[in-house]
Amino acid sequence: xxxxxxxxxxxxxxxxxxxxxxxxxxxxxxxxxxxxxxxxxxxxxxxxxxxxxxxxxxxxxxxxxxxxxxxxxxxxxxxxxxxxxxxxxxxxxxxxxxxxxxxxxxxxxxxxxxxxxxxxxxxxxxxxxxxxxxxxxxxxxxxxxxxxxxxxxxxxxxxxxxxxxxxxxxxxxxxxxxxxxxxxxxxxxxxxxxxxxxxxxxxxxxxxxxxxxxxxxxxxxxxxxxxxxxxxxxxxxxxxxxxxxxxxxxxxxxxxxxxxxxxxxxxxxxxxxxxxxxxxxxxxxxxxxxxxxxxxxxx
Amino acid sequence: xxxxxxxxxxxxxxxxxxxxxxxxxxxxxxxxxxxxxxxxxxxxxxxxxxxxxxxxxxxxxxxxxxxxxxxxxxxxxxxxxxxxxxxxxxxxxxxxxxxxxxxxxxxxxxxxxxxxxxxxxxxxxxxxxxxxxxxxxxxxxxxxxxxxxxxxxxxxxxxxxxxxxxxxxxxxxxxxxxxxxxxxxxxxxxxxxxxxxxxxxxxxxxxxxxxxxxxxxxxxxxxxxxxxxxxxxxxxxxxxxxxxxxxxxxxxxxxxxxxxxxxxxxxxxxxxxxxxxxxxxxxxxxxxxxxxx
Numbered sequence: 001x002x003x004x005x006x007x008x009x010x011x012x013x014x015x016x017x018x019x020x021x022x023x024x025x026x027x028x029x030x031x032x033x034x035x036x037x038x039x040x041x042x043x044x045x046x047x048x049x050x051x052x053x054x055x056x057x058x059x060x061x062x063x064x065x066x067x068x069x070x071x072x073x074x075x076x077x078x079x080x081x082x083x084x085x086x087x088x089x090x091x092x093x094x095x096x097x098x099x100x101x102x103x104x105x106x107x108x109x110x111x112x113x114x115x116x117x118x119x120x121x122x123x124x125x126x127x128x129x130x131x132x133x134x135x136x137x138x139x140x141x142x143x144x145x146x147x148x149x150x151x152x153x154x155x156x157x158x159x160x161x162x163x164x165x166x167x168x169x170x171x172x173x174x175x176x177x178x179x180x181x182x183x184x185x186x187x188x189x190x191x192x193x194x195x196x197x198x199x200x201x202x203x204x205x206x207x208x209x210x211x212x213x214x215x216x217x218x219x220x221x222x223x224x225x226x227x228x229x230x231x232x233x234x235x236x237x238x239x240x241x242x243x244x245x246x247x248x249x250x251x252x253x254x255x256x257x258x259x260x261x262x263x264x265x266x267x268x269x270x271x272x273x274x275x276x277x278x279x280x281x282x283x284x285x286x287x288x289x290x291x292x293x294x295x296x297x298x299x
Numbered sequence: 300x301x302x303x304x305x306x307x308x309x310x311x312x313x314x315x316x317x318x319x320x321x322x323x324x325x326x327x328x329x330x331x332x333x334x335x336x337x338x339x340x341x342x343x344x345x346x347x348x349x350x351x352x353x354x355x356x357x358x359x360x361x362x363x364x365x366x367x368x369x370x371x372x373x374x375x376x377x378x379x380x381x382x383x384x385x386x387x388x389x390x391x392x393x394x395x396x397x398x399x400x401x402x403x404x405x406x407x408x409x410x411x412x413x414x415x416x417x418x419x420x421x422x423x424x425x426x427x428x429x430x431x432x433x434x435x436x437x438x439x440x441x442x443x444x445x446x447x448x449x450x451x452x453x454x455x456x457x458x459x460x461x462x463x464x465x466x467x468x469x470x471x472x473x474x475x476x477x478x479x480x481x482x483x484x485x486x487x488x489x490x491x492x493x494x495x496x497x498x499x500x501x502x503x504x505x506x507x508x509x510x511x512x513x514x515x516x517x518x519x520x521x522x523x524x525x526x527x528x529x530x531x532x533x534x535x536x537x538x539x540x541x542x543x544x545x546x547x548x549x550x551x552x553x554x555x556x557x558x559x560x561x562x563x564x565x566x567x568x569x570x571x572x573x574x575x576x577x578x579x580x581x582x583x584x585x586x587x588x589x590x591x592x
Contacts, residue, residue: 011480012397012405019394019450026447029431030423095314111322117570119509121527125534125563126328135346137331238535259426260516272424
């Protein structure tokens with residue numbers, strides 16, 4: 001009694017089937033739906049009935065008055081976030097690594113990881129409150145030094161800075177985990193040898209600790225290239241207002257307003273599609289670089 | 300052996316103080332919000348509150364806990380977390396098992412792997428995603444909140460790596476004893492993977508609790524919003540139609556600001572409560588996902 005291989009493995013296919021169907025609908029469905037970027041889409045006529053208009057939506061998109069400003073904002077904010085999001089966690093991980101008391105170190109870690117787990121709704125609410133020009137604690141504090149209240153979230157100059165700093169504040173603690181893991185992997189014998197050779201702690205950091213984590217730094221820096229067009233929708237959507245569109249409007253928020261507020265479905269999809277294509281090129285490029293320079297493979 | 304130079308000791312002290320300050324900076328905004336929520340409206344609007352409540356009062360919490368909109372959205376959030384996490388875990392457990400097999404032992408594995416992994420790289424974007432859900436008539440139903448994100452490929456990859464770490468002899472012995480794939484998955488793999496599954500359960504719960512955007516755009520009317528989407532409208536967007544009359548004519552010791560602070564703190568509270576458990580697990584999970592040897 002030998003059943004055929006296919007029949008014997010049927011349970012394995014059945015286990016995958018529900019996930020397969022859901023992914024087919026909710027991931028591949030929208031990918032197929034990208035055709036509406038080339039249509040004059042209307043809800044009534046649907047995807048199959050709407051007329052094709054070629055590249056019209058893309059032409060129109062590049063003629064939008066704010067489009068280049070939005071691209072500049074997106075790249076500007078994203079690049080600042082990437083740079084600060086690399087530098088701060090490395091520094092903090094190095095400092096944490098120098099702590100001698102393990103209990104103290106664990107306490108600090110526990111506290112600085114916390115903001116990562118709160119949503120931008122909660123943190124947005126917190127930021128709006130503490131940055132408020134009337135009774136917010138930050139302006140109260142600045143008032144001690146005679147600084148007049150600043151409307152941080154309503155000022156074109158301040159907005160990008162607030163976005164970058166608050167993002168670093170939320171994520172820096174959690175980002176140290178990877179570096180701390182790399183630091184824990186450094187061979188202790190290297191430090192012992194360095195001590196015998198007369199190296200002090202600064203020299204040890206410079207010649208053993210830093211070179212020990214350079215590979216992971218290079219890897220994460222390369223991989224973050226894929227995020228150059230991701231300035232953080234969740235955060236900006238909850239902090240911005242029309243007053244700061246000039247410096248705070250990004251591609252993702254523009255897509256949201258065009259598509260879901262103004263119901264210009266085809267145009268919004270076209271903008272999103274261009275962003276995805278550029279992102280995929282950047283991601284593939286960064287994975288290729290990571291593979292070349294850090295010998296990293298995802299799969 | 301423990302000879303520390305003077306400069307070394309100064310560095311140690313300075314470093315400890317700096318890191319303490321940093322940790323304080325992470326907690327301070329939350330403590331401030333908590334203090335404001337427990338203060339009287341006059342103290343809050345005068346900006347007198349920093350770390351400790353001024354004119355301590357529970358009024359804001361009393362008010363929020365009686366607010367029907369808040370309680371309703373809280374109920375929807377709880378429903379979503381329970382249903383969504385259950386579905387997530389069932390699918391992840393079943394998806395990871397076949398994919399953890401060697402390609403030679405499971406015909407078709409390679410096709411499935413590419414099918415799922417590709418979705419991590421390519422997506423249709425916001426508008427087509429919205430239109431698909433609309434087309435399926437899911438708008439305004441709980442299905443819109445749990446079905447589109449039900450399959451988490453990243454979690455499945457984490458779990459399949461854990462499955463692979465289990466000794467294969469167990470499965471072979473079970474086969475000899477006449478067990479099938481289903482039996483092996485539920486009686487051997489799942490019990491043995493409980494540490495990994497517990498981690499994923501916590502991640503999934505936190506993810507569902509924190510989601511707000513899907514609720515905002517998919518639920519049609521505010522009375523179906525989960526808590527975080529509801530918060531988006533009252534705390535952040537200040538949609539006046541949702542601020543009930545009682546909010547506007549705040550009485551006695553409560554004001555718009557103390558009420559908002561109380562709601563923010565209540566929405567963060569479940570995360571703070573599961574955090575100690577989460578924290579024990581997640582370091583492992585993150586490191587497995589991000590660093591490969």
